[in-house]
Amino acid sequence: QHYFIQSNLRMKLLIWMISCMVFTGVRSNCTHESFEEKWTKKNGLVTWADSDDTSPGSLKCGDGYVLDSKHDVVYCKGEEFVLMDQDAKCVDSFDVKAKNVTFQTQEYNFQQIKVGKTYQFPVKSPNITYVVATNYTATKTTPTVRVRVSLVGKSHHPVLVNIRQSTESVGFELPLKVVGKGSQELAPLNDQTIELCPAKLDYDDKGKEIPLPESVEVVLTGGGATNPGKNSSGGNPVVMIKASAVQHLDLLPNKLTGPTNVEETESLIYRYNWPKDGSITEVDILVQYFNGDKGHKPGKGPDVCAKISLRGGKCPFDEIGVHELTFTRQAFLSVNKHDKRLKDKGMKDGFLIAISILPDDYKCRSDPDAPSSAGRTKGIQVSLTPRNQPPQHIYLAVPLTTCVLLIALTAVIAILFIRPMKYEEMDDSEIIDTSDEGALVAQIAVDPPFEPKIAEISPKMVDLEEGEDIDIGTGNSHFHEAPTPESSDDAIPDLTKSSFSFIDLLDRVKKNDMVVNLTQTIGHCSVPLLVFLNCFDSAIVDIQGNLKELTLDGNLDACYVNSRCAFPTNITDYRIPDISRVTSNLPYLVSGLGFYFLTYQKSKVMAPINALGKGVKHDFALFNAIAFITGLIGVTSAIYHVCPNQTTSRIDMYFIEILLGYYSLKLYQSRVPDIREVYYVPVITICVLSAIERLLGGTELAWNLIGGVHLLTTFWVSVQLFFMGKVSMNPLTMIKERSKIMDKIRLNYFTPEFKYQIGFFSLAIAATLGIAGSAFLGKWKDQSMYNVFALSTDITIYIVYYVLTKTVLRKEKMKTHVVVMIAASCFIWVISFIFFFAYKSIDTSASPAESRCLNKACIGGFLDGHDLWHCLSALAIFLTNNMILMFDDDLVNTKTESTYF
Secondary structure (H helix, E strand, O other): OOOOEEOOOOOOOEEOOOOOOOOHHHHHHOOOOOHHHHHHHHHOOOOEOOOOOOOOOOEOOOOOEEOOOOOEEEEEEOOEEEEEEOOOOEEEEEOOOOOEEEEOOEEEEEEEOOOOOEEEEEOOOOOEEEEEEEEEEEOOOOOEEEEEEEEEOOOOOOEEEEEEOOOOEEEEEEOEEEEOOOOOEEEEEOEEEEEOOOOOOEEOOOOOEEOEEEEEEEEEEEOOOOOOOOOOOOOOOEEEEEEEEEEEEEOOEOEEEEEEEEEOOEEEEEEEEOOOOOOOOEEEEEEEEOOOOOOOOOOOOOOOOEEEEEEOOOOOEEOOOOEEEEEOOEEEEEEEOOOHHHHHOOOOOEEEEEEEEOOOOHHHOOOOOOOOOOOOEEEEEEEEEEOOOOOOOHHHHHHHHHHHHHHHHHHHHHHHHHHHHHOOOOOHHHOOOOOOOOOOOOOOOOOOOOOOOOOOOOOOOOOOOOOEEEOOOOOOEEEOOOOOHHHHHHHOOOOOOOOOOHHHHHHHHHHOHHHHHHHHHHHHHHHHHHHHHHHOHHHHHHHHHHHHHHHHHOEHHHOOOOHHHOOOEEEOOEEEOOHHHHHOOHHHHHHHHHHHHHHHHHHHHHHHHHHOOEOOOOOHHHHHHHHHHHHHHHHHHHHHOOOOOOOOOHHHHHHHHHHHHHHHHHHHHHOOOOOHHHOOHHHHHHHHHHHHHHHHOOOHHHHHHHHHHHHHHHHHHHHHHHHOOOOOOOHHHHHHOHHHHHHHHHHOOOOHHHHHHHHHHHHHHHHHHHHHHHHHOOOOOOHHHHHHHHHHHHHHHHHHHHHHHHHHHOOOOOOHHHHHHHHHHHHHHHHHHHHHHHOOOOOOOOOHHHHHOOOOOOEOOOEOHHHHHHHHHHHHHHHHHHHHHOOOHHHOOOEHHHOOO
8 A cells, every 4th residue: 555755845745655565575574563662672661641632642752753763654544653664674553642753854743533523733834744534434324524624714835635545545735726717817725625435345144234444644734934034924824624424325216315414524425326228317306404294303404504516426526516506495406417517527327416514604694794503403305306308498488479469469459549540530620720820730631641840739848939839749949930832832842943951951850750759769778778788797797707607617506596497508608507587588579679669650640640739749759768678678687587696686677677767757748748857867867876786785875875865856756746747856946836836735725636636645755755764774685676666666656646637637538448458457467476476486685595495396397487477577568568658548639738737
């Protein structure tokens, strides 16, 4: 048997080469004398120091035991010290408890440790070698041990570690250098755990295993400099060593293994071998905290942090496996026989599942200040189930069905409820004609003749001077004289004339409704998109880095996934943990495109109606922005679900917040003639909140600031909206209007309208106080969820206020299809929220281990609850968009100025 002896302190391991029998032919000539007898012959009687259980005694001869021959070597094997005397050509065994032995200026410090306990050793000098030994008894269920070696604190001096037993030897250096892709040096590892090979047991005649005594030695060399000078850096490293027992159990298909208690001082190893007939190629492994049954009490340590590692069957077993994850109450692994990583690790015949208790609960807790569980014991049970392969791409069934339904709804709404408005016939009494003061003659026709654009009345502008027409749809104002035959002819470019004015053409372009609509749409869409790209570029980079960590290192904690209902796939060199979460966002894109088509159809229908000065004057740039943002929700959600985690969750909610803001702005614009002061307020507000989150994160200051801004903004807007009828962001406006507000309150105090307004004002303030108060108290973990919840509450209150004001106070009758759409959207929103909350399967605001507690099995064998949320919410958003688009279809024959609240 060969052992290692020290060669190079920094680059090579301590290598000891000791032969139990140097020359077998002379073994019989050896004199078997005890060490004391040999020492007595040469040096006189040996005097031993007193010894105890914690510190072995040492020979009283100077600084340690010094052999007079340079060829003598002493080493430790368990509790037995073995001396090799090359002169005698044999090995003599003796039983002593010497702690320090010096040979050729090298001091050997022998220590004995027990399995399950932690020990620390200061490695003071390269001239001192620590030989730490532990004994254990190998059985069928506990055939081996794992040894954890780690550096305590910081040190600049490396330590060479050699772990060996009778069948193997493993060497490494701490701190362990880690090199990433592109030869980039990463942070070194100060901790390494090695699981040694199981002992080969013999069996008696009755088939019962015979326990085998085994020993493991850990050799430490290195530490501080031999001759430390003034420029030497780093202190003496302190090495922590802990040996733990390892249990081995077999996994059988469709059979529950356990419950089994696992201690911090040991590990559980579950072994599974693939059937040779190839009948099973993929299995699902469910590890759960044992919650008790009729015959057993619940296990201990439900929230104790543990780690699972998928490894190959070859030894020595490295702690870093093919896949790794942390868990508390449950964990799920899907193992495919044809996985490339398994083949590369030599796992074609089977694999091992290793479960160990971590020293503390830090990695499994979302709150770093929460104390770890005192008892480091966990009761678990494991089940292995062969996976029944569903039809390929079955996860696309529901998203594609939803897309088809959205396309059908788009066609039905366009054909039945929008296009008929264009063909509504009008009699002669409905033609407007003012002959002396400047007239507008317009008539709805199936194919109206080509005529010059005529100034429109817009709710964005107010009359500034007499004779000036205000363009509400575009936000532009210009003067018009009464049309005359000459001016009418000039309105159409005469291509037969040689003179052509570029300025006139540019002026017509500026006044063109389509150009202005497009310009405003770009303004609404580009601002949030640019802020998104600027603020969340790091999140995109994080996704790429996390995918590399998942694919290359097998760290399943990198992405939050419902592992019990996931469809992993490989795209190029990356492994997507659940492709169904990505593809289920397709309905958002179809919803946005469908609503954009309906917006375009509605704008064509409303143009001649608004030209008559009738109907609600819509700003279709806002509708276009809503359609664009709806599609972007699908894009950002798909990007986020490539690898969901705490750093990427913000991009999932960003455009949902903006969409809710635009809902409020569009409803407000429909009934207010001038919205210039608040035109870009929603998108700017969301951008500012995003900037606050990026700068301050989830600190207490950030939550106090967000809650305060939310409370003050809601109070400011509610006072103006409910008591003034319009909103201004200029503080001077409210100060100037305070007397009017007080007069209105005094005069209308007993009227039903005032009671109605004060009721909604109180409701809005009370809801805001509750939400903002929870932020002040630190009840929220995710700022994006807070923003969505706050904005959803505000828009719900405003929609109810809008509908009741329209139907109760103003006695306006909604169209039947609008009422049906309101009911349908509310119903689908309720069903969507049920799947979002009741079937919640991950939580990115928690730790990966805590999130796994929410993992749920598939609905119907292939449907994840969150995928259904994507499809249903896309449908609900589509209906909500169209509800706002068609809220006021009953006012087609009402004068525009009469539609304002």
